[in-house]
Amino acid sequence: MEPTVIITGIQALPLRIPFKPGDRVAAPAWGPEDLNVVDSLLVKVTTDQGLEGWGEAFGYRGVPVTQRAIDEVIAPLCIGQDATRIAGLMREVQGQLDVLGRGGPLTHALSAVDIALWDIAGKAASTPLHRLLGGGRTDLVCYASLEAYSDPALVRAAVRRALDDGFGSLKLHEKELPAVRAAREEAGPDVAIMIDVNCAWTVNQARARAAELGEIGLAWLEEPVWPPENYAGLAEVRAAGGIPIAAGENVPTLLEFGRLLDARAVDFVQPSPAKMGGVTELCKVFTLAAIHNVTVMPHSFYDGPGLLAAIHALAVLGSDDSMIEWRYFDLEAQIYGDALAVKHGRVQVPQGPGLGVDPDPDVIHAYLKT
Template sequence: MRIKTIAAIPLRIPFGDRYGGPRAKRRGWTEFDSLLVRVEADDGTVGWGEAFAYSCLSTVRTAIEEMVAPLATGREVGDIATFSRMLQKELHIWGRYGITIFALSGLDIALWDIAAKQAGKSLAEYLGGRRRHDLPAYASLVRYGGPQPVDAMVRQAVADGYNDVKLHETTYETIAAARLAAGADIRLTADINCGWSLAEAEDMLPRMRALDLYWVEEPVFPPEDYETLQALGRFGVALAAGENACTAMEFARLVPALAFPQPSVIKVGGISEFLAVADLARRAGKPLMPHTPYFGPGYWATLQLAAHLQEIALFEFLYVHPEAFCGRDIPLPDRGHIAIPDAPGIGFTPDDDTLRRCRVA
C-alpha cells in the first residue's frame, strides 16, 4: 500500500461513572480525550487507528501532524512492522517512548486495518486465524475513593454478570470493603497506579494476599522498575504492569518480573509492537491482560488481537457510561463476555454524528 493521507481527529466525550450515591469528594475524571487516526491508502481504502491522548490530546495531535505525517505520507508500506520500526528510528531524537510512540501507535493500527481490509479479512484472520469468537471481560471500576461507593459499584458489577472486577483504590479499608461486597467467588484485582512507596507495598502486599486478590497492578513507582517488581514477588501476590511500557524492548525486561504483562495497543507502538510483546509472553508462559480502558479503534483492535492470540486471557472493560461512542455498533459485554466482530479490518466504522458533535476544535 502507499499512504495517501493521514489525519488526526481529536474527540472529547463526557461519561458517567454509574454511581449516584454520596461521595467524599467530587469526581475528577468526567471526559474521555480520544485521538482517532484516519489513514487513506492510494487505492481509497481507509484505515482507522487510535493514539493514547488522556490529558495530552493536543500534544499527541501535534506529534501526528508535525512529526509522523510528514515522514509517512506518500511512503510505500510493505511489511508494516518494519515500516513502524523505521519510523521509530527516524523519530528517536524526540524520545523513544511517550508521546512519540503514542502517535506511532495510532498510525500502526490504521495501517494494519488497511492491510486486512485490502485482503478482505478481519484482522484476526489476516494475522493467521480467528481462534475464538468471544472473550471474557472484567469490570474495571474508576477510582471512587471510599468504601461506600466501592461496595455499591462492586455489587452492581457482580449483578451485571462479571466474574472479575478491578479496583483503582489504594487503601486497605476500601479494598477490603470491595472483597466483602464481591464475595469469595469473584476474582478481585487492584490497580494501585504507582500509589504506594516501597515500604507501603511491603506492608500492603501480605494484606492483599489475605484478601485473595487475583493480581495487584503497578504497586510502586516507577512502573517499569522490573527489579523491584521481581523482588516484591516474594510476598506471593501476582503482580501486573505494562500499560505504561512502550515497545517490546521494555517488555523484554518486564515480562520475567510479572505474572500478567499488560500492553496497551494505543501506547505500546500499535499492533506491531503488541504482537512482539505477545511473542515474549508466549515464550515465557505468561498470559496477557491488555490495558483497554478506551472505546475507539484501540478497543476494536484489541478484540481482534484477542480473537487471534490465545495468550490474551481477559478484556478490560472500563465500567462507565459514555454519552456517545465514536464507533458504530460497538460490541459491549453481556454477562461478562464480549462477542468479537468478524468484519474486515479491525471492524471499526466511525459514527459520523459523534465525530461531528464531540470533535475538539
C-alpha cells in the same frame, strides 16, 4: 516495485465525551483535570485507493502533545508511503525518531498509525484483522475495569452493577483498604478482583500495602511501584508479597518487555497497543511472554480502535487465561455506538473487514474537541 496502496492523509481527531450526569468518580492519577469527561485521540489514515483505517493513541492529558506529534512529526514521515508495508514502515519511522526517545507521545502517535494501517490491510483483503493474524476465537472473556471512586459505598454500587451485568472478574482503581474490602464484601469470595494503583508506592510501601491486601484474595496487584521501570523493585514486591503482580502498560518497547520478563517481575504482562507500537509490536509481546510462561493481559482501557486491536490480537494469540480489559463506566456516548458491547461478561470478536467496525460518525461530529 511500485507500492499498491499509498498513504495520502493522516488526521488526528481528539474527542471529549462527558460522563452521564450523576456518575461520581475520584481523581485518577492518569486523568484530565476535568473529571467529568474522558479525552480520547482517534487517528484516521486515508489512502489513494479510498480506504480508511482507524487507530487510537493513548489519551487523557497527553492528547494535545500526541496530536502535535501526529500532525507535525509522524504524518510527514508516513504520507506518500506504502500502506501495505506496515512493519517495515514502522521500523523506518522509529529509526528516524530514535534521537527523540523511545516512548511517550511519539510512540503513542506511531501506535495509532500502526493500528490504522492494520485496519486498512484487513479492509483491502476484505477480511477481519484476527484472520490476517492467523484466525482465532470468536468471543473473549472480559473483566470490568472500574473507575476510581474512593468512597466504599460508591465502590459497592459499581461492583454490584458490574456483577448484575454478567461480569465475573473486576478491576478496581482503588488504593485504600476500606474501598477494596467493600468490593470484596459486595462481590463475595468467588469473584476475581484485581487492583490497579497506577505506580503509587515505593518498593517498601508496596511491600507493606501488599501485606495489608493479603486478606482480600486478589487475582493480581497492578503497577504497585514507582517508577514503573523499576523492574527489580517490582520483582522484590512479587517475591515478598504473596500476591500475583501485573504490569506493562507503561513499557514502551519490545526490548523493555524482555527486561521486565527477565527480571521475573510479573505474573501477568500488560502491553498496551495504543502506547507501545500498535498491533505490530503487540503481537511480538505474546511470543516473548510465552517463552517466560507469563500470561498476556493486554491493557485496553480504551473505547475505540485501541480496544479493538487488543481484541483481535488476543483472539489469535491469547491463552485460555487471557481476558480483555473492558472500561466499565457510563459516558454520554460510545465511540462505536451499539456496535460493540459485552454480554454475560464476553465480547464478540468483530467479523467485519479490518478492525471490524468503524467509529460512529455522529459521535465524532458531536464530541470532536475543537
